[in-house]
Amino acid sequence: MTRIYLDNAATSFPKPPGVAEAVYDYMTSYGCSINRGCYSTAYHIEEMVYETRLLLCRFFGGNDPAEVVFTKNVTESLNILMKGLLKPGDHVLVSSMEHNAVMRPLRQLEKTGVSFTRIPCDHNGRLQASSAMPTDDVFPESLIRSNTRAVIMTHASNVCGTVLPIEKTGRFCKEHGLIFIVDTAQTAGILDIDIEKMCIDALAFTGHKGLLGPQGIGGFILNRRLAEQLEPLLSGGTGSVSHTEELPRTMPDRFEAGTPNLPGIAGLNSSLKWLKERGTASLYEHELLLTRHFLDAIRPLEDQGLLRIIGIEPVKQLFLPDRVGVVSVQTLKHDLSEIAYQLDSQYGIQTRVGLHCAPSAHKTLGTYPTGTIRFSFGWANTFDECDAAAQALAELCN
Ligand SMILES: Cc1ncc(COP(=O)(O)O)c(C=O)c1O
Incomplete structure (x- = not known):
């Protein structure tokens, strides 16, 4: 019996040619860490990691590869972003189509005094417009409170595939001074995403779905203005500013404590190049x-x-x-x-x-x-x- 794999929303399979080979090549020919060793293979892998940041930055219309932070997956990215940003007393808006990668951290934060409101969606997963709303609005202004700090929204539903109006929501957030965080788990590598055009302040991605990379690699792109406000969730060795016990202030090191998933980054590097070539x-x-x-x-x-x-x-x-x-x-x-x-x-x-x-x-x-x-x-x-x-x-x- 031939296998017919129709579970790509969970994780994509197969990966493009070259991805497994890139992981294997890293494991067998390099296998070293970055930012720590003063030898040629370490420099080579540092370049590969930088190139992957650059590919991601260009892929999502970013400005600066240093604003690309690697994590394990979009779940970890959302945890870092939400827990680093939201403080007791803050209020956020989320769509009613969110994955637990957004809702569970939010439920944890709720216990610390963060509150949230769900933006209603219709039975097809689309943001529910009311006839009283101006046409440019994506949801009623009345949902915004004086302490509303951010809107967190999935780009597409992992249950029914409906795409949410990210660009319009981004503009709406900008007009209302709200931080806009987007979960691109179901769209990165599939739909065009431009953080500037879509007014996205923080974009969380996972490497193993539409980006066609291996499991265990993901990340986020965060503008510097927001990075200043974000308290890192993890701290530890970064291989940089090693004379101090304080975390570096510079991006991306501030949010990347510990040795990164280098085989994962090597695989993602390969899949991003394939995606770029195929379009x-x-x-x-x-x-x-x-x-x-x-x-x-x-x-x-x-x-x-x-x-x-x-x-x-x-x-x-x-x-x-x-x-x-x-x-x-x-x-x-x-x-x-x-x-x-x-x-x-x-x-x-x-x-x-x-x-x-x-x-x-x-x-x-x-x-x-x-x-x-x-x-x-x-x-x-x-x-x-x-x-x-x-x-x-x-x-x-x-
Ligand atoms: C919309 C959405 N957000 C978040 C996630 C979590 O992805 P990951 O397990 O890669 O962190 C998924 C995975 O199914 C998803 O569909």
Whole structure:
């Protein structure tokens, strides 16, 4: 049985050619640390790390590679940003589509006196506009309080693939003097992201999803104005200013204590170069076509009352970036977990089932507490695989 991997929203697979080799090459030919050793291989790896910062900086429209900080993943990035920034008495706004990578740190912070309000979204995961709102507003101004400090928002839902209006929200935040933090877990490497144009103050990314790198590497880009206000979550050796026991003030060292994940950075370096060469637009186009194709193939099952498709209708205007390649369904006559199990065991189709670490998003979409079966497409998936998944679903749902 051939394996059909449709769980790219969890982590992308396969990685582009060259990524595994870059990790292997680092491990077998270099294997040294950075900022500590005075020898040629250490210098070579330092250059590779700097080049990766530069690639990320350009990729996200940043100004300065020193503003790119490496972490393990977007969860760690969001923890560092939120816990370093928010103080007792602060209030933040989050969308009702957030992942627990945002909500759990926020729940922890709530115990210290930080409060939050959810910006309501509709049953398709879109920010809910009210007729009383001026057209340029993304959410009612009345949600902003005198102590509102920041808006934290996912760029796209990991449950239904709906893209949130990041650029409009960024402008709105700028006009209202709010810090704007974006979780790009489901869009980095897939949609064009420009931190300047989108007025993003802090962008959190993970390396192993759309950026097509290995697991265990992620980071954030933080403008210097905000960096000044951010208390580092971790402290320790950086290999710089070693005469003092105080953390350096300079970026990125201030937020990068300890030895970084160098094999991970080597892999990410390779995947970023591949993405640059292929162009995210063509990869997104492929993902969107697969999504439309799959949705068209399963819509008759919805018409027959066998399943419910969650989220917005597929884009009519082909490249309007209002959704990414994530499709959630609920089977109406059979247990979701049973179907997901059969998809894998009988057909080799690998999906994710249940609640996808985003209870608030599930409540918004009306899929709580059962959850959904999630099919998520990536650059290497084919139309034949979409057809096979739709066919298998039809056989199992009947
Ligand atoms: C929207 C969103 N945010 C955050 C995360 C967490 O990503 P990571 O596990 O790489 O930190 C995910 C992962 O599924 C996600 O989909």
